[in-house]
Every structure is written in C-alpha cells, then in structure tokens.
Amino acid sequence: MKQLNKSLTMNDMSADVIHDHLPDLPEKAIQFGGGNFLRGFIDWLIHELNKQQLFNGKVAIVQSHVAGSEVIDRLKEQDYLYTVVLRGRQKGKVIDKKEIVSSISRTIHAIDEWAVLMEAAESPDLEVIFSNTTEAGITYSDEGYPGAGNVPESFPGKLTMFLHHRYESFANKTDCGLAIIPCELVEQNGDKLKELVLRKAEDWELPDAFKDWVGNNNSFCNTLVDRIVTGYPKDTVEEYEQALGYKDNLITVGEPYHMFAVDAPDHVKQILPFHRAGLNIKWGDVVPHRELKVRLLNAPHTMMFATGYLYGADTVLDVMEEEKLADYVQRSFNELLPTVNMTESVKKDFVEDIKERFLNPFNKHYLTDIGMNALFKYHSRILPSLLSFYDRYGRLPQTMVFSLAAIIAFYRPDHQKEGRWFGKRGDEMYSILENQDVLDMLTSLWGKIASKTLSLEELVEAVLKSEQIWGRDLTAVSELHEGVTYQLHSIREKGMKEAVTNLLNKETTV
DSSP states (O other), rough: OOOOTTTOOOGGGTTTTEEEOOOOEEEEEEOOOOOOHHHTTTTHHHHHHHHHSSOOOOOEEEEEGGGGGHOOOOOOOHHEEEEEEEEEEEEEEEEEEEEEEEEEEEEEEEEEHHHHHHHHHOTTTTOOOEOOOOGSSSSSOOOOOTTTTTTSSSHHHHEEEEHHHHHHHHGGGGGOEEEEEESSSOOOOOHHHHHHHHHHHHHTTTTHHHHHHHHHSSOOOOOEEEOOEEEOTTTHHHHHHHHTTSSSSTEEEEOOOOOOEEEEEEEHHHHHOGGTOOOOOOOEOOOOHHHHHHIIIHHHHHHHHHHHHHHTBBBBBHHHHHHHHHHHHHHHHHGGGGGSSSSSHHHHHHHHHHHHHHSSSSSSOOOOHHTHHHHHHHHIIIHHHHHHHHHSSSSSSHHHHHHHHHHHHTOOEEEEEETEEEEETEEEEEEEOHHHHHHHHHHHHHHHHHSSSOHHHHHHHHHTTHHHHSSSSSGGTHHHHHHHHHHHHHHHHHHHHHHHHHHHHSSSOO
C-alpha cells in the first residue's frame, strides 16, 4: 500500500476518494496551530474555497510546541497532503465522505525557524491569519522584549512580533494589514487578541505608529467554530486505510456538520467568500450562536472528559453508552439549560441534536483530546453557567462542581518523561496537557500532597485562587471551595465510579 503524497495517482486510491488536482497557489494565510481541529475545519474550508477558485491560496502552518513536531514531520513526508473523512448522520442520511485536502503550503516551526516566519510576514500575498491555540493561548503572560532573533513564548507575543516585522517591511503601511481570525473558544476572541497584541506592544515600547496600524489597518474578527473533529483514528487506522487504498499518517476524521460564525467587515467577506461556496457561514454577531454552542456543546464535553476518563471510558461514545455516565451527562444538561438565554424549544431541540452528535457511532472522540488545557476551558465554557446558576437559584450546580473536582483529580501527575507529565489510570498512562505555568503549579501542589505537607483543602484553595486561570479569586464564591474539596475527597477515597454513583443518588431539582 502506497503512502499519500503528490506522486499518488487515481489508480492508487479507492474510487470514492475525492481528489481535486489543484494548481500551485500563492501562500495567502498563516495559521498558528496545526492540530486536528484546524486541519478538519479551517484548512478543509480553504480547500473547499480553492476547489471553486474563490480563495486561490494556501496556508502555512506555524507550530510552537514539541508536541506539534510530529505533525510537521508527517505533513512534510506527505507533501502537505492529508485526508479528511467526514462520517455521521446529517438530515437523516448517512454520510461517509473521503477527500484529500491540499490547502497547506508548508510548515514552520516557530522556535527553530523564527527567521523563516519573519520572512513570511514580508509577503505581499499574505491576507489572513488563523489561529487555534486553545483557550490558554488567548491569555496575558508577562514576558520581556525578546530582542532580535529571539522567540516570544506566548502566542500573542509571537503575533505581535510577526505584525511588527510586517509593519516595518512595507513602505505603504495602509495596504499591508491582515484579517486576523482566531478560532479559540474564547468570548470575543478577536477583540481580546487585539487587546493582547496592543498590550504587548505597550510592554515592549513599540512605536505608537505601529499600535495605530494594528488598531486601524488590521481586522481582528470575533468568531465561533462548530464541528466535532476526532482526528486520527488510531484504533481503527487499518480499516480506514483499506477504505482509502493508501496509507495516510494524518487521516483527520470529523462529523459532516460544520458552522462558522464570523463578525467581520465586508472586505474580509470578499477575501474569504465562504457563503459563495455553499458553506455554513454565519456573518455578523456571533453571540447568539456562541451562547448555544459553548454552553450546550463545549461545556458538556469539558464536564464529561475527566469524569468519564477516570471512570474508565475512553471516548464520548463510551460515555453516552454507559448508563451512569449518560445520566451524568443528562444532569449536566439539566444544570446548563436554565443558564442559556434562549427559548425553551430552541434549547431543547439543540440539546437533542447534540446528543445525536455525541452518539455518532462512526467517530471516536477521545476524552483525553477534549481535556487539553481543561482548566482554561472550564473558565470559558462552564464557569459563566455555574455563576449564572448560583445567581438564579442561590445554590451551586453540583454536577458542575463535581466536574471541576474531576479535572483537578485528572491533573494528578504520576511521572515526567522527556519534559512531559503523565497521569495514571489503573495501569495506563495518559498525557497531561496544560498551560506550562498552571502545570507547574499543579505538579507542585500534588507533590506536596504526596509528601503530606499540604491538605486537599489547601490544594483546592490554591487552584481556586489562581488569578492566571480564573482572572479572579473563586474562593469568594460561597461554598465552592467546600464543594470542590468534598467531591475531590470522594473521588480520591472511593474512586470515580462510586463518586459518580453518590453524586447521582443525591436528589437535585432545577
């Protein structure tokens, strides 16, 4: 069986694989992040535009972390080609679509190839910047001016230096601005990213003229993305390769459904005419779409991941097919629904659609993938609902409280290998992927628990007091410290299965 690359012919692949031979196109977009979601969403969208000659450009992927080096290597080996497989039910029909995506031009490692990235900033063809650095990426970190050739650690820092280099490279400053389209699930993500870039510029004493250019000549767009992308089907890859007829080390599996809400000026719509390609784009205010999606799709995902994984489940489907975990998910929905400002019929219909997506038998959505940067995800996806619930009912939503305790339990480290921390479930090891500063804090706290120099109460207090995670002191929320501590004790002493059973046995009303 041959490997996917540019030399692969139609005779080397199954007849139902879609492969449009597109011409070489200029590099019009830079993308910070090259994970499963961006490949199955943004890069797929750009490919769909290119097929209809509506964008006529390619995307350069920028990776910053060691974990992303493997993706870079695999893309290079495959001449920057990979297969998107969309499987599931849509409007009552079973969809099984396989397509080779060719929208990526190259990869750039920000640490090792900083000069290459700066050179890309000089391109007159460049029009768009995309990003998905998770919720942890759109946060402020105090870092000194990197100086020539040095690389900022944070994503906003890298973007600031990229934009500054572009600004310095063009004589005509008015025509070199970019559309900046973050895909992180952060409320008003475009506005916040713009604020962070301007704050970095202030920190580093960059010229006022540059700051004016950032604010006036670049379009930072608020967005909302929606598609479940499960990524590489590691457990069934041989089945997929037999169906494709070739080997692909970056098979990207997702659901057929997609929705992209973008609040952008008219010139951005002209650059990226998704609506003309028949794609599900919602131009304009993203708030109504965000309210439903973040609170009733992303929040349940984050609430189930640590609970389900430590219970013994590996995928979202495993959770939905286990009776008690399914009850836990339903209780999550019951707590979340009253916090969403939408008509009851719209909310209930949306939840039923979400359950159908969670029960998609074709895609294995691994809980550990959902868990990356989970505390920051809890902050943006669940905390607003928890506070809204408390304001409305005068008590805490216990499933939301339990899910925070479960995340803290999941972040208990077992050992470190090659610079990465691993936790332990029975005899299995799992990667702990979190913002480095937060990870350092958690490993230190759990280390003190192990040495019996810290109590669980003190550990929970330290987590809730973290301004970096929450932007506030959450111990001020009445009974939250006590509630999370109680549930963490329950998980530690009884195990996740019994802790979930005890939670479900408690009568709750909404």
